[in-house]
Structure formats: C-alpha cells, structure tokens
Amino acid sequence: MRVSMPRTPEAxxxxxxxxxxARATPRWQALVAGLERPFPxxxxxxxxxxxxxxxxxxxxxxxxxxxxxxxxxxPRWPWYEGGSxxxxxxxxxxxxxxxxxxxxxxxxxxxxxxxxxxxxxxxSSAAAALRRVLDEQVPRVxxxxxxxxxxxxxxxxxxxxxxxxxxxxxxxSCYANGGMALGATRSFMMWAEEMARMFFSYRTLPMRSPxxxxxxRTNNQAILHRLLxxxxxxxxxxxxxxxxxxxxxxxxxxxxxxGTVAGPFRFCSERAFHPLSQIRTGNNSRxxxxxxxxxxxxxxQLPFLLHANSAHSKLLEPVLEPLLARVRxxxxxxxxxxxxxxxxxxxxxxxxxxPCTETTLGALLASAKAKE
Numbered sequence: 001m002r003v004s005m006p007r008t009p010e011a012x013x014x015x016x017x018x019x020x021x022a023r024a025t026p027r028w029q030a031l032v033a034g035l036e037r038p039f040p041x042x043x044x045x046x047x048x049x050x051x052x053x054x055x056x057x058x059x060x061x062x063x064x065x066x067x068x069x070x071x072x073x074x075p076r077w078p079w080y081e082g083g084s085x086x087x088x089x090x091x092x093x094x095x096x097x098x099x100x101x102x103x104x105x106x107x108x109x110x111x112x113x114x115x116x117x118x119x120x121x122x123x124s125s126a127a128a129a130l131r132r133v134l135d136e137q138v139p140r141v142x143x144x145x146x147x148x149x150x151x152x153x154x155x156x157x158x159x160x161x162x163x164x165x166x167x168x169x170x171x172x173s174c175y176a177n178g179g180m181a182l183g184a185t186r187s188f189m190m191w192a193e194e195m196a197r198m199f200f201s202y203r204t205l206p207m208r209s210p211x212x213x214x215x216x217r218t219n220n221q222a223i224l225h226r227l228l229x230x231x232x233x234x235x236x237x238x239x240x241x242x243x244x245x246x247x248x249x250x251x252x253x254x255x256x257x258x259g260t261v262a263g264p265f266r267f268c269s270e271r272a273f274h275p276l277s278q279i280r281t282g283n284n285s286r287x288x289x290x291x292x293x294x295x296x297x298x299x300x301q302l303p304f305l306l307h308a309n310s311a312h313s314k315l316l317e318p319v320l321e322p323l324l325a326r327v328r329x330x331x332x333x334x335x336x337x338x339x340x341x342x343x344x345x346x347x348x349x350x351x352x353x354x355p356c357t358e359t360t361l362g363a364l365l366a367s368a369k370a371k372e
Contacts, residue, residue, distance in 0.1 A: 008074045008343045009092065010092075011092075012092060012095050013092055013355055020356065021096055021355055024354065024355075024356045025338075025340050025358045028066065028068075028338040028339070028340045029100065031066055031337065031338055032066050032104070035064065035066070038105060038120070039065060039066075039104075039119075039120065039130075040120070040182060041067075041101065041104060041106045041185075042060045042065050042067050042109060043090070043093055043097065043106050044056060044067075044068075045069075045071045045085070045089040045093070046069060046070075046071060046111035047072065047075065047076045048072070048073075048368065049364060049368050050368060051365055051369035051372055052328075052365060052369070053324075053327060054111075054365060054368075055115040055327055056109060056110075056114045056115060056116070057361055057365070058327045058328075058330050058334065060116055061334035061337050062116070062330075062334060063116055064119075064337075066340070067337070067339045067340070067361070068097065068106075068339070068340040069111075069342070069344065070090065070092065071085060071344075073344055074089075074343070074345055080215070080263075080265070081218060082215070082221070083218075083219070083220050086178075086220050087196055087220050087223065090192050090195070091196040092342065092343065093192075094106070094185070094188050094191075094192035095189055095192075096342060096356070098185040098186055098189045102186070103185075104185050105182065105183065105184050105188075106185050107180075107182045107304070107305065108180070108181045108188070112312065113179075113308040113309060113315060114305055114306065114307045114315075115305070115315060115320075115327065116305055117304065117306050118303060120246075124302040125243075125244075125245035125300070125301040125302050126302055126304040129182065129245040129246040129304075130182070130246070130304075133182055133183050133184055133187065134184050138236075139186065139235070139236035139237065140187055140236065140238075140239070141182065141183035141187050141237070141238045141239075142181070142240075142241050142246060142247075143177070143180065143238060143240050144176070144177040144179065144240075144307060145173035145174060145175065145176065145177060146175055146176075147172045147249070147270075147271065147273035148175060148251055148253050148267050148268070149267060150221060151221060152213065152216065152222065152265075153258055153267065153268035154225050155270075157225065157229050158229055161228075161229055161231070163239075167240065167242050170242065171242035171243065172270070172271035172272065173241075173244065173249065174270070175225070175269075176224045177221070177247070177249050177307060177309060178221030179309055180305060182247075187236050190236045191238060194236075195220070198223050198226065199217075199218070199220075199223055202216075202217040202223065205217065212226070215265060228240070244301050245301055245303065246304045246305065247305050247307065248275060248298050248303040248305070248306050248307070250306060250307065250308045250314040250315070251308075251309055251314075252273060252274050252275070253269035255270075275298065276319060278299060279296065279320070281296050281320065281322045282295065296320070306320070330361075334361060335365070336361075336362060337361050338359070339359050339361055340356065340358055341358065342356055343355065
C-alpha cells in the first residue's frame with residue numbers, strides 16, 4: 001500500500017505560531033538586523049536542496065543575504081501538476097516574513113535553477129528596482145519576465161491588455177515567469193494572498209470549466225498570467241520586469257514561435273531573444289571597482305537574479321563561469337550563516353516538524369549530501 005506523505009499546510013500560521021517562529025530563529029533575525037538596508041530576504045519554496053553546488057543558497061550567502069526555505073522535506077510533485085504547494089507555501093511564508101520584518105523586502109526564487117548574480121548595490125539597476133518596491137505609498141510587486149508564454153499560449157488572454165501590448169514595443173520579455181517575484185514584505189504578502197485566493201477559487205470549478213483549463217488550475221505560472229491580465233482590479237501594483245533590471249530569464253526565443261511540449265502544454269513567443277549572447281562578466285570601466293571585478297552584466301543592467309528556466313543547463317554556460325567558480329568554493333563563514341526553515345519536515349526537535357526552525361547553510365548541505 002502506498003503511504004501518502006504529509007503536504008505543507010495550506011492554512012496561515014496562527015498568532016501563537018508566528019510568535020513561536022520569532023522565538024525559534026534568533027540567529028537568523030540577528031543576521032537580518034545587522035545588515036545594511038535595503039536588502040531582500042531570499043525566499044524559496046523547495047522540497048529538497050542539492051548537496052553541492054546549490055547555486056541559489058551559496059550565492060545568497062556569498063552576498064550576505066538572509067535565506068528562508070519553505071517546504072523542505074515535503075513530497076515532490078510532477079512538473080505537470082504545476083506546483084500548487086508553491087502557491088500555498090509561499091503564502092504562509094509571506095505572512096511569516098511580514099511578521100518578522102514588517103518594513104523589509106523579499107524576493108521569491110525557484111531553488112534549483114537560479115543564482116544571485118549581483119547584490120543590489122547603490123547605483124545598480126537591481127538597487128533601483130528594490131527602491132521602487134519599497135515605496136510603500138504604492139504597494140508594488142515586481143514579477144520576473146521572460147520571452148516565452150507557458151503553460152499555454154496566452155496571446156489571446158493579453159490581446160486587449162494595454163500594458164502588455166505596450167511592453168512589446170520596448171521588450172522581448174513580456175510574459176510572466178512564476179519563479180521570480182520581488183516586493184516589500186507587505187506588498188509581497190498581498191500578492192501571495194491574491195495568488196492563493198485565485199488558486200482556491202479555480203480548484204472548486206468543475207473539470208472542463210470554460211473559465212480555466214484543467215492543466216492551468218493548479219499551475220502557479222498559469223494563475224500568475226491570469227492575475228496580471230486582471231491587473232486593474234488588484235489592490236496593489238503588479239508589473240513585469242521587462243527591462244531585466246532585477247530578474248533575467250536565460251530562456252531563448254525565436255520570432256513568432258509556438259509549439260507543444262507534452263499533451264495540452266503549449267508555448268509561444270512573439271520576438272527573438274537570446275540573453276546569453278548579451279551577458280558579459282567582469283571588467284566594465286564605467287562602474288565601480290566591485291562591479292569591474294565581479295559584475296554580471298546584461299547590457300547596462302546588473303540584474304540580481306538569473307533564472308535558467310526550461311533548460312537548467314544554461315546556468316552552466318561558459319560566460320557565467322567567473323560567477324560559478326566563486327560560488328563553488330564557499331568560505332567557512334558562508335556555511336555558518338543561519339537559514340530560516342518554515343514547515344521543514346524532520347528538522348524540529350527529535351526529528352519532528354515544527355512551524356519554524358533555523359539551521360546553517362553548511363548543515364543544510366551536509367544533510368542533503370547524507371541523503372544522496
């Protein structure tokens with residue numbers, strides 16, 4: 001008989017659990033309190049991390065950024081199920097981070113195919129994007145953009161959305177990427193709540209509903225497309241990073257491309273886009289010494305996060321080797337940095353599952369290696 005493993009809870013943390021989380025994470029909160037602002041907490045919902053090299057975790061530690069992981073040890077899901085756990089798990093994490101850091105920022109990133117390329121240092125494109133989302137006069141969330149529409153071709157959905165049509169006049173990246181989002185913790189919480197509200201609504205619909213396809217109702221990226229298509233009805237601003245100031249998808253596209261991946265899953269693109277051919281690393285005489293030595297440039301931008309969605313091997317392209325080489329040789333101080341764990345199965349006292357606990361990056365990687 002197949003035993004069903006417990007999933008990450010869908011309900012929000014209670015007030016008592018939020019306070020328990022605050023008491024259970026003193027080292028992580030001390031790290032956050034000691035950092036010069038503004039900076040984002042790096043959040044990822046993932047059921048597992050690779051033992052080495054885990055580029056997201058190691059690059060967060062390289063740049064001294066706080067790392068929060070939700071869902072560790074929960075059951076994995078097939079790609080075609082779309083990751084509804086990501087929606088509800090991110091919602092729980094968003095409420096926790098707003099409780100712990102009410103005036104801070106959070107960036108959500110997929111775990112296995114991303115790397116932090118540039119810290120949001122003063123004068124960089126990433127810093128400018130971060131300042132805008134921290135302007136609490138307008139609750140704002142910045143969504144990563146890519147050139148390809150997935151898991152369906154959403155040309156018709158956006159045909160009458162003026163912001164989307166204007167985007168094509170200036171960019172090749174006008175479709176949402178579900179693995180990248182940035183906001184002040186309050187705005188991010190509002191976005192996560194809306195994503196969950198839409199998911200809860202869609203899953204009550206009958207199969208073959210005319211409102212949404214069966215392949216979309218539990219797919220976080222499909223739901224994100226529909227959220228953006230209804231942008232004017234939101235209580236917060238949600239916009240695409242079509243200039244690649246903060247996020248850069250490494251996915252390539254061709255002009256007017258379309259196709260089927262498997263079954264009902266389709267993709268399309270409107271314009272050609274080959275980001276890897278436009279990346280350069282290292283010296284750029286127009287910038288400061290740190291960027292000259294270590295910057296990862298996309299045109300004139302210094303994006304914070306690179307995402308090798310669809311083709312994960314693009315993260316290992318030779319043009320990125322200077323960054324990858326730094327991350328592959330972690331210093332002891334990186335490995336000793338605390339990591340906040342939410343809903344991590346087996347990481348509580350005596351192997352239990354507590355709402356929150358903390359560990360170190362080194363212990364997290366050692367545990368992953370022991371399970372290989």
